[in-house]
Amino acid sequence: MTSNEGRAQSNLHQQDLSKLDVTKLSALSPEVISRQATINIGTIGHVAHGKSTVVKAISGVQTVRFKNELERNITIKLERLNDSVLRIYHQRADERDESNFFEKIKKAKKRNLLPDLEKTLGKPPNKKQKKQEPEEFIIEKIIDFKFKFGKEMFYIKWKGWNDSENTWEPIENLDNCPDVLNEFVRNKELKHYDQMEKLKEEISFDNLLGEQNLINRIDEIEESDLTKLKSNLFLKLLSMINLTEEEELHVSDLVQDARNLLQLYVSTRRRCRQLMALRDWEDYLNQVDKSKKLCVENDVDLTGPPENFTYINESIPGAGVTIPNEPPIGCECVACNCRSKSCCGMQAGLFGYTVHKRLRVASGTPIYECNKACKCSSECNNRVVQKGRYVKLTIFRTPNGCGWGVRTEQKIKQGQFLCQYVGEVITFEEAEKRGREYDANGLTYLFDLDFNSCENPYVVDACNLGNVSHFINHSCDPNLGVWAVWADCLDPNLPMLALFATKDIEAGEEICFDYLQKCNDSDDELTNNPILPKETIEEEDACIPSASEANTATPSVSPIKSRFEIQQQNIALLRNRYANAKIYKCDNPKCARPTSFISGGSSKDDNFPCLRTACTGRFQLVRHVSFVDCPGHDILMATMLNGAAVMDAALLLIAGNESCPQPQTSEHLAAIEIMKLKHILILQNKIDLVKEGQAKEQHEQITMFVKGTVAEGAPIVPISAQLKYNIEVLCEYITKKIPVPMRDFTSPPRMIVIRSFDVNKPGCEVDDLRGGVAGGSILQGVLTVGMEIEVRPGLVSKDADGKLTCRPIFSRIVSLFAEQNELQFAVPGGLIGVGTKIEPTLCRADRLVGQVLGAVGALPGIFVKLEVSYYLLKRLLGVRTEGDKKAAKVQKLTRNEALLVNIGSLSTGGKVIATKADLAKIALTSPVCTEIGEKVALSRRVENHWRLIGWGQIQGGETIEPGKN
Missing domain, CATH: 2.40.30.10 (Translation factors)
Incomplete structure (x- = not known):
């Protein structure tokens, strides 16, 4: 297995087995920490104390904090929050994510424009920093607000001046103070939230927020500033709330301005959420389809990714259909070309491709590619369709009402292969039923496989299952044609449907084909003449193609053969998981703590811009941790100890609304001492549910409880995992208080098996069975894909005398995963999934738990x-x-x-x-x-x-x- 398999996650550091040198690895090496957790942290506590909620909070992208200091432990008073406040916090978090995403897009466009501007205008001169003029004053804070003379007026406290010098200033005098203004708006929002929401409903008459009205403002969104837009809208609404009788003559203009801002604000937020969803969908498509990059674009309306559509790389059989993939025959050619009379490609009488792998046969001519039974190499000239797509395409929203379409991002030569038309292969009878439903809804996704006969016993349905061809539109003047191609499946009724260019296609041009495949006046000529010019066909150069021609990206060929499994795999690719978390620190030394720390999921980028608007730094990955869940009930204490066996540190959770200690808490602390865990953080959770006096009293109880134990002196951090309060502080503690443990990379690998399971679904065919998976934590050494392994004790039984006997299991590693991150090698630390060739029933339902997996002949007795x-x-x-x-x-x-x-x-x-x-x-x-x-x-x-x-x-x-x- 090559290192190319990690390319699905190009945002992560790539691993390359050919360059692996274990003597130079460390727990913080980029190729390690980017994909795999290197520190195991146990979440220990009573069953209702919020362990899983804490893990989810740390794995989240954005958190809300309240003040704390690393040097001392403080319990903060928090009253129970009402629903309005919670909605505000959720809305602000969403707005912050949307605003940050929008700013990234603007910066990316700006970076693309800068080189062209510099060429045209030359490098701009350095701007001198503007000095404060003697007559300029600094605003300390905004005290009050009123609407007077048709303007928003602010009562200003000036820095360094007495209150007697406070003045009323119009909003244009606050242009240079956005932070002060935003702070004022945020504080007022908490007070007037319910009134504001009611007012928004009242002014949204005449379908103000209708879909088409929002779409009409898309062109204005690019220049919008979401934060400024919200502030302006809020001030208009606040003016309406505080409107006096003297100012009622301005009410018409005020309402019109508020309606205009509200419409643009809602449209901007809808657009941000749409673009975020499209970006996620684009990432998902490129995770499934590992060929040339697919882009997604919608500059026409607010439509997001299509629903009920699952992306696949190859056609799958429906009910009552079997697609054989073991060819009974193959050619013996060393070099397949038009001179080789016994080659598979000559079965139709004419070799299908030129030396440059372009089509050289007329429409309707069957193409037989070399298959897995052939002796030729994978770079054979007669292997084109099976090698997959190698043209960069964009799925875009068409402006003419045709929904989604596909365009090429590079020039395509006549006869060049684009992609397959794939979907679910169903019987003709089933197609008739579905066809009636599709016709009623105006859909056309059924493609008859009638190349071999007029009866077409099978049909390809790409409605809910398909690839990029699902989005290619129909045209009566197409630039693509459809050819039937056979390779591993030689059933004459089950060809692959391959789309080839019938003419040269320029970059940026939409690609399309004739859905009906009707014959027009030019078809007779096309039938008698091949697709390429005569001089191209007569090329006799039989040399091997160049690297750029031969090295086409090969889409992953998985053993998945059912719709259920396809959907399960693809849903797993989109699912956010919380067992692992990355912790980042801003590299700008001026970035204030604790907001200089942040956390995210295991597949998040290794670095990205700081989320604080005033900060120019970037968040850099500093830790990658794995959480070992330890159940709190005493009857599951053994399970907790199983996890503790591979822990480097522990988070001891104590609920703030209960007395301390609970009986189980004492037992958990004893287990921590047994495992000699020296690095402990105590989390006083659910702090939002108690008053200040209760919190202080419990803080003293915790201090007395841990006195004289291994946890004495451990930091006690007050948090609310549910509301994500103080999560940045917790990230800072994990970084500074829990050191990276020393790891042994050079000894023979050894892993404790904590979980094992069978990944095969019920009803899976025998030929499609996959080996069992073992999950655990590596104690020493490095596991690599392709390594021969041994599992001990293995199969346990009793002999005729009643004595225990065992037979170790020997197998080979076929895949390694840390959550959804694919690995080529795995090091100690973190929880690892090891795909093997072990008989799956031996791994089912945790049957390998308690076993040890490692290098053959190197495991203990x-x-x-x-x-x-x-x-x-x-x-x-x-x-x-x-x-x-x-x-x-x-x-x-x-x-x-x-x-x-x-x-x-x-x-x-x-x-x-x-x-x-x-x-x-x-x-x-x-x-x-x-x-x-x-x-x-x-x-x-x-x-x-x-x-x-x-x-x-x-x-x-x-x-x-x-x-x-």
């Missing part, structure tokens, strides 16, 4: 009995007691006692067979792959629950030799 030095807790944890009574003491281990033993990610039963002082020998019910020195956790059955009683370290034990596979 398999133990069936352990000798551990153990340490018991003084008292039971997680048990409620009456009043001030203390929990029961933990009794010593006794012979024949049953225990729950946690080793790495394995939870297994154990029986104490011998004890001496602080040593115990334990027989395990399941074998475990581990080594001397590893930690174990011990739990005892108390009141129908497994309760943590202590921990230990492996000193020795009894191992078994694995059986031969």
